Amino acid sequence: MSNKVIIIGAGGAGLVSAIHAKSSGADVVVITKEYPTRSQTSMAQGGINAVLGGENGDSIELHIENTLSSAKNLANPKSVEFLCKNAPDALLWLDSIGVPFSRTKDSKIAQRKLGGAYAARACYAQDYTGLKILHTLYDRCLALGIEFLNERYLLEIITNKQDSNKSFVCGVSVLDKRSGEVEIHKSSSVIIATGGYSRIFHKNSTNSVSTTGDGIASVIRAGGVVSDMEFIQFHPTALKNSSILISESARGAGGYLLNSNGERFTNELAPRDEVARAIDDEIAKGGDVFLDIRHLGSEFIENELPQEVKLAKLYENIDPIHELIPIKPVAHYTMGGIVVDEKAMTNIDGLFAVGECANHRVHGANRLGGNSLLELVVFGKVAGENAAKYAKEFKGEANIDEQKSLFEAEIVEIMSYKNEINFYTKQAELGELFYRFVGIKRDKEGLQNVLDVLRDMKKDLKNMGVGDKAKVYNTNLIEFLEFKNMLELSELVLISALAREESRGAHFRVDYPTANNEMFCANTFITRDGLVSYEN
Amino acid sequence: MKINIQRESVVEYEIEANNKTLLEILGEIKTTLDSSLTYSSGCRSSVCGSCAVRVNGKEVLACSYHVQDGDFVEPMRNSEVIRDLVVNMDRAYEFNQKVKAWQSSASEHILLSHEDEKLNELQSDCILCGSCYSACPVYSVNEEFLGPFSLTRVLRYVSDKRELNKNEKIDDIQTNGVWDCTLCNACTIVCPQGISSKADIEKLRTRSVIQGYTDPSFSSFGSGFSFDGSPSF
Structure with a gap:
């Protein structure tokens, strides 16, 4: 086959791997369901962790220690060491391609303190860190002549089997949103970089409406394995009415969390799981919780946190320089995802995964703020280089063009569903149930009830469907396909959360409020059929 | 209140706005009234650049514009309209x-x-x-x-x-x-x-x-x- 690497997803992880695959000599095609630069990465505000100078007493060892401590024994120490040791080079690389980081008065990349960190370690670009990294990566891709196929929705990953009965990837099928046609794209080397699945919480998530876990669901259908699906991070400070993110950097700079009595009630810079639970306790008492940054002063706020000011004004009608910001914790980041090895390859040969959709085992039970942008730069390089190498060495040819009609038939079938039940209503209902029962606190009864509701929804899918029968740019159809993916992933989240009868990091079971290291100090692996096992 | 949306022809929708953003209103129309209404969106927080449209002749992000009675919503100009409010960028x-x-x-x-x-x-x-x-x-x-x-x-x-x-x-x-x-x-x-x-x-x-x-x-x-x-x- 050709020396080609296909990358699904044009967020930070996709673009970093595209750059490195291209630089390693591969022909690279990036396929995205939106446009590049519109991804979730653009919403990252706080920063990207790296120990640069160590003048503040920080060290790579402390970065490793903080990450492992927050992960509650579910991260792989070797992977974390790799992440943290490569962080300084990752930052230098971003700086070398032109990312406009904020700078200190003595001409260094500015760093701020985020939760769970020993020192100011998160490099930032005001509070537009993700946006500016993402756009610079995109510009780099253009410089390298990387091809983009925009507005194409991933349907399935196409695999074949070798004599040894081991699956290998042959390409992907996608739906061109504009034409409504199914396309087959052949490649022996495919990288999935499609992001997480926090939108299963619907409106109770900071995430983009596109964060629907499509890639993870497709990998599962193709025979891939996922792990730690029950570990979902709640960001402590989203705006109360809109769930829009207010960065941790506001607390890192000295912002307070206040309850209805105007009192501080927690260590604002503890890891996110702890802060989210403390806020949840206050709200459960019937109170409101506020973020207070007034004492930081208007000059500092306008300089360092311009986006926060804009968002608070626009979406909450609050001026944070003079007023308290009403907040609540909402779903923010999914630690679990596609199981990958040290080369970022899945159990399917030639199929790689990177970024939030993958589980590189660096976040464990709770991700440290500032480590997700870092993850996509460090592991994006790993994925891109290894995918290029794999493509170069792969010998073989698979004819998958004739499969196009199968995927077309599936779309035709979905279009013929009865549409007697409005799936949007069901999606919102599931999101509310997840927020109440599969969120910050969980117990057996609540999880089981939601699982029952979800299974009924799955049975009812054929009575749902799409009302819009148009071929061109049918977002009703795309959203239904996304909903189907989210149902599949939601079931695995629930089964994993039920099985883990303990509390650890972001997974807090009211009925098992402590960690059980004898039984559960291990990663949860789950198959498509819902079979759970634990492995280190 | 009423808003008008330029689709193949202009369609009037009766909605309850209550200080909602245009993007929220478009979402409500799509999920409850007319699933064929077509628009782009992403972050809901003015940073991904997906949802730009024109309202009363001026370009705005749908997620940061609060709807007023009688608003006229149309796709951006100078790019091919793919469908309704979606243009080819x-x-x-x-x-x-x-x-x-x-x-x-x-x-x-x-x-x-x-x-x-x-x-x-x-x-x-x-x-x-x-x-x-x-x-x-x-x-x-x-x-x-x-x-x-x-x-x-x-x-x-x-x-x-x-x-x-x-x-x-x-x-x-x-x-x-x-x-x-x-x-x-x-x-x-x-x-x-x-x-x-x-x-x-x-x-x-x-x-x-x-x-x-x-x-x-x-x-x-x-x-x-x-x-x-x-x-x-």
Whole structure:
């Protein structure tokens, strides 16, 4: 086959791997369901962790220690060491391609303190860190002549089997949103970089409406394995009415969390799981919780946190320089995802995964703020280089063009569903149930009830469907396909959360409020059929 | 209240707004009234650039505009309408390739100061929503015009110390570029990030002049140029 690497997803992880695959000599095609630069990465505000100078007493060892401590024994120490040791080079690389980081008065990349960190370690670009990294990566891709196929929705990953009965990837099928046609794209080397699945919480998530876990669901259908699906991070400070993110950097700079009595009630810079639970306790008492940054002063706020000011004004009608910001914790980041090895390859040969959709085992039970942008730069390089190498060495040819009609038939079938039940209503209902029962606190009864509701929804899918029968740019159809993916992933989240009868990091079971290291100090692996096992 | 949306024809919807954003309203229409209504969205927080449309003749992000009774919503101009409020942005995006909106080579050991950071802080806030291309009267009549966000992106890179080949970047924006802009300021007025491509283009003109270029609209008058490249009459 050709020396080609296909990358699904044009967020930070996709673009970093595209750059490195291209630089390693591969022909690279990036396929995205939106446009590049519109991804979730653009919403990252706080920063990207790296120990640069160590003048503040920080060290790579402390970065490793903080990450492992927050992960509650579910991260792989070797992977974390790799992440943290490569962080300084990752930052230098971003700086070398032109990312406009904020700078200190003595001409260094500015760093701020985020939760769970020993020192100011998160490099930032005001509070537009993700946006500016993402756009610079995109510009780099253009410089390298990387091809983009925009507005194409991933349907399935196409695999074949070798004599040894081991699956290998042959390409992907996608739906061109504009034409409504199914396309087959052949490649022996495919990288999935499609992001997480926090939108299963619907409106109770900071995430983009596109964060629907499509890639993870497709990998599962193709025979891939996922792990730690029950570990979902709640960001402590989203705006109360809109769930829009207010960065941790506001607390890192000295912002307070206040309850209805105007009192501080927690260590604002503890890891996110702890802060989210403390806020949840206050709200459960019937109170409101506020973020207070007034004492930081208007000059500092306008300089360092311009986006926060804009968002608070626009979406909450609050001026944070003079007023308290009403907040609540909402779903923010999914630690679990596609199981990958040290080369970022899945159990399917030639199929790689990177970024939030993958589980590189660096976040464990709770991700440290500032480590997700870092993850996509460090592991994006790993994925891109290894995918290029794999493509170069792969010998073989698979004819998958004739499969196009199968995927077309599936779309035709979905279009013929009865549409007697409005799936949007069901999606919102599931999101509310997840927020109440599969969120910050969980117990057996609540999880089981939601699982029952979800299974009924799955049975009812054929009575749902799409009302819009148009071929061109049918977002009703795309959203239904996304909903189907989210149902599949939601079931695995629930089964994993039920099985883990303990509390650890972001997974807090009211009925098992402590960690059980004898039984559960291990990663949860789950198959498509819902079979759970634990492995280190 | 009522809003009107330009689809194949104008469709009126009766809605309850209650200080909601246009994006929320579009969502409500799609999920409860008419699943065929087609629009783009992403972050809901004004940073991904997906949801730009025109309301009452002005470009806005649907997620940051609060709906008023009688609003008229239509797709952005100067790009092919794919369906309802969705336009094809490929062409506008291609100008970034055309102007080579990137840093020419990897930099090494170049330190930037806090003041250096501020030189292109605003330009690097761009979210590529395309509002400026929709509002630009020059782009509407000259589809080869490099356009506002691409030129702002060029200024971002040429004002960065890490760019070592600034002259070439300036060379690339002379045709259908900085001199074709009429400085009408329409792009500035619609930019959701408060960027003024018009001001950026003026800065690029200055850099062009320093590099020896002249405003081509003057060259037909003159008999020659002084040695420093400024026009003489």
